Amino acid sequence: MAGSVLLPKPCLMRLPHYYRRLLQAMHEGQSIISSEELGEEAGVPAAQARKDLSYLGEFGRPGVGYDVYELAAHLEKVLGLNEPKKAILIGVGNLGRALASYPGFARYRLQIAAAFDVDPSKIGQRIGSIPVLPLEELETFIRQKDVRMAILAVPAPQAQSIADRLSAAGIRLIWNFAPVSLRVPEGVKVFNEDLAARLATLSFYLVQHSS
Amino acid sequence: MAGSVLLPKPCLMRLPHYYRRLLQAMHEGQSIISSEELGEEAGVPAAQARKDLSYLGEFGRPGVGYDVYELAAHLEKVLGLNEPKKAILIGVGNLGRALASYPGFARYRLQIAAAFDVDPSKIGQRIGSIPVLPLEELETFIRQKDVRMAILAVPAPQAQSIADRLSAAGIRLIWNFAPVSLRVPEGVKVFNEDLAARLATLSFYLVQHSS
DNA sequence: TAGATTGTTAATCGATTAACAATC
DNA sequence: TAGATTGTTAATCGATTAACAATC
Known part of the structure; x- marks a missing residue:
């Protein structure tokens, strides 16, 4: 098996929305993003976004937020978006x-x-x-x-x-x-x-x- | 409000599948159907199908099953399938x-x-x-x-x-x-x-x- | 330091499932 | 009656949310 990340189904369904928000952030030149902003895109509270992302590892910095590029790259990897x-x-x-x-x-x-x-x-x-x-x-x-x-x-x-x-x-x-x-x-x-x-x-x- | 049936979302999503199975039953001349058969179509256990249908009222006859035509007619009404x-x-x-x-x-x-x-x-x-x-x-x-x-x-x-x-x-x-x-x-x-x-x-x- | 925000625990909420008395 | 199947209760399961110590 490739990357055996096991995710709750609702969480998996939200990951593409977080990813989309990250693309938008990149487009706007934003380099740090909060769980609040990510959750908003998926229609869930910040706590839900943090919990979802915590299944993938620790990416955020307390008091700061998430690095847009780093998180986007990781989501691409987990979702296999770059794989043909x-x-x-x-x-x-x-x-x-x-x-x-x-x-x-x-x-x-x-x-x-x-x-x-x-x-x-x-x-x-x-x-x-x-x-x-x-x-x-x-x-x-x-x-x-x-x-x-x-x-x-x-x-x-x-x-x-x-x-x-x-x-x-x-x-x-x-x-x-x-x-x-x-x-x-x-x-x-x-x-x-x-x-x-x-x-x-x-x-x-x-x-x-x-x- | 028309018919204020309040349904859990997952239940609502399954109703069209039960309905589809009822159409098939009609097509095959079957007039009574069990929760087992309905559940199979939606990919859920019989108990789930019964629980779902119980939100709409009591349609089944214990020991017998559900009347295909009666249940189909009721689902049409609840889902508003006959409304333009x-x-x-x-x-x-x-x-x-x-x-x-x-x-x-x-x-x-x-x-x-x-x-x-x-x-x-x-x-x-x-x-x-x-x-x-x-x-x-x-x-x-x-x-x-x-x-x-x-x-x-x-x-x-x-x-x-x-x-x-x-x-x-x-x-x-x-x-x-x-x-x-x-x-x-x-x-x-x-x-x-x-x-x-x-x-x-x-x-x-x-x-x-x-x- | 003061303010912000994470990761995570514990509490809550809601849906699924098992079990069974009631009914045909 | 014996066998089948419902409707519903109670137990289980899983996801969401609130709260907060840890961290920057």
């Missing part, structure tokens, strides 16, 4: 296309090596520099390029069968945008970005607060 | 376009009344049936159509100033896809769909489990 991360994209619909060209991804060194689709009219196209390959080549590609991560943006009915193929071919992490719960074997991690489910919870708040 | 939900979309880039044509939204009765952009070449276009209007007309449109919800899919640097305008014009709920923390006045709720931040946490797991 190879991934493939499955499903070149509207959402798949949008993800393939999402500018935020390259900044964190996500490299989408190829996209896959069943539609013959899409095969051979390029989205930016990403080639669209036929779904039949999925397994070969994964094995040859040793890809560990897949972004799944196919329609719900196809998602499970593709997830099966991905798992069997050696994918360890599936970022799933299809509105379904996937079953995957031990050792494969699924992260769901379920926009339909999210909409349903938004709906609750909308209806709740209306008249 | 008017929204506007701001930002007609790749992601905005994908959201405008996302098929899962219409199913939960989200109606995107209009999209807005600054780019003159986009104005006057239609995405499906959704017209693209100039950003100048934002406030007028919101007030005239009494829109409460906005989907924000503009580049990060523009997000805060648009959020200010949305809040001032009467928007109560912002579904924010820009990778920034928005500051909004009391009474406006923001839900973040921060793909860049999410990628950073995925990155953590990838690096963690590699070699």
